[in-house]
Amino acid sequence: MRLVSTFLVLFAFWLLLSGFFTAFLMVAGAVTALLVVLFSRRMDIADREGHPVHLAPRAVLIYWPWLTKEIIKSSWQVATVILQPGLPISPTLVRLRSTQKTDVGRTVFANSITLTPGTLTVEAGRDEFLVHALTRSGARDLASGEMDRRVSEFEREL
Amino acid sequence: MTSQIIDLASWLLIAGGGIFCMIGALGLLRMPNFFTRMHAASLIDSLGAPMLLLGMILQSGFTLVSAKLLFIALLLFFTSPTATHALARAARARGVGPDLAEELPTATDREDK
Numbered sequence: 001m002r003l004v005s006t007f008l009v010l011f012a013f014w015l016l017l018s019g020f021f022t023a024f025l026m027v028a029g030a031v032t033a034l035l036v037v038l039f040s041r042r043m044d045i046a047d048r049e050g051h052p053v054h055l056a057p058r059a060v061l062i063y064w065p066w067l068t069k070e071i072i073k074s075s076w077q078v079a080t081v082i083l084q085p086g087l088p089i090s091p092t093l094v095r096l097r098s099t100q101k102t103d104v105g106r107t108v109f110a111n112s113i114t115l116t117p118g119t120l121t122v123e124a125g126r127d128e129f130l131v132h133a134l135t136r137s138g139a140r141d142l143a144s145g146e147m148d149r150r151v152s153e154f155e156r157e158l
Numbered sequence: 159m160t161s162q163i164i165d166l167a168s169w170l171l172i173a174g175g176g177i178f179c180m181i182g183a184l185g186l187l188r189m190p191n192f193f194t195r196m197h198a199a200s201l202i203d204s205l206g207a208p209m210l211l212l213g214m215i216l217q218s219g220f221t222l223v224s225a226k227l228l229f230i231a232l233l234l235f236f237t238s239p240t241a242t243h244a245l246a247r248a249a250r251a252r253g254v255g256p257d258l259a260e261e262l263p264t265a266t267d268r269e270d271k
Contacts, residue, residue, distance in 0.1 A: 016229060019222050075205040079178065082185035082198060091194055091258050114239035117201040120193075121239075122246045122256075132246065132256055134197040 005053045006046045007037045052104050055155065063108075063154045070147070071116050078117040078134060092139040093122075096129045098148055105155030112147060168216035175209030182206055192249055193256045196242060203238040207231075 014029035015021070040046040048054070081088060100106045110121040113131055118138040123130040133139035178201060185198025211231045215224045250256075 013229075016222070016225050071204050075178065075201055078185070078197060078201050079181045082181055082188060082201075087188055087190075089189070089194055091191075091256055093256055093258060110243065111236075111239040114200070114242050115204050115235070117204050118197055120196060120200065120246055121243050122250050124243070132193050134194060 002046055002048075002051055002053060003037050003041060006040065006051050007033050009051075009053075010036055049102070049104055055104070058154055063150065066150060067112055067115070070112075074116045074118045074138065077138065081118075081135060089134055090136040092133045092136050094131050094133065094139045094143055096131055096142065096148065097145075098127055098129055099152045100148075100155055101152075102155055105151055108155065109148060109151040112151065113142065164216050168213045171209050171213030171216065175206050175211075175213060178202070178209060179206035191256075192254050193246065196246060200238075200242055203234060207234055 010033035011029055014033060015026070018025055018029065037046070040050075045051075098106060098109055100109055106124060106126075110124040110129060113129070114120045118134040119142055120132050121129055122132050131139070131142060133142065182198050182202035185201060186195050189195040189198050208231055211227050211234075215227045218224050218227070
């Protein structure tokens with residue numbers, strides 16, 4: 001099942017980059033994708049962690065829209081901070097607890113923190129992150145734990 | 159009519175993306191030290207670049223070019239936080255101080271060093 005989706009993704013990627021839809025090139029693409037799938041099966045890298053396709057629906061429908069909203073919100077805050085003459089920054093380091101159970105979940109959380117302007121993950125541990133925030137209020141927002149909760153919800157098994 | 163609306167939306171997105179890129183660049187110059195500068199830079203690749211790309215997608219319509227632009231956006235979405243994190247981690251490992259505003263953090267957290 002996971003191998004099939006790996007194949008489909010690779011083949012779609014081939015078509016996307018080539019842009020030619022002649023029979024020969026499509027067959028060549030399919031064969032190449034198949035070979036890569038066979039290699040990745042042998043190397044055992046197309047697993048739950050390497051190709052987390054089971055998370056895709058929830059990522060696209062629930063998590064990414066929320067993350068987009070957060071990015072826009074915090075971008076606005078950072079932009080106003082930059083444009084104010086006094087440059088009202090208050091850099092803060094906080095340690096956050098993370099409640100994710102899988103490495104994929106932790107990666108998603110760390111990347112989400114970094115992706116939202118104004119906060120960035122400096123160190124990512126097993127259950128504790130060191131986060132640098134541009135302003136004290138940004139650090140406080142993150143410490144309220146909403147993002148952590150949402151990521152944990154997102155990585156949970158169906 | 160719809161094409162005009164799409165055109166308008168796309169130009170708003172492109173102009174807005176450009177403005178955010180400029181604000182990010184301005185922040186990069188104004189911020190006092192390494193870590194705060196990185197926050198300004200992340201404004202560019204978290205909001206500026208996706209807005210520009212989305213605007214361009216609306217311009218090119220339902221074509222292969224749009225699919226490629228979408229792919230670039232996805233690539234940025236996954237790689238830019240990784241690169242930013244690697245940069246921050248390297249800086250910290252090398253002993254670049256974050257120059258904190260205060261010693262005591264928010265009530266719910268402990269402060270690092």
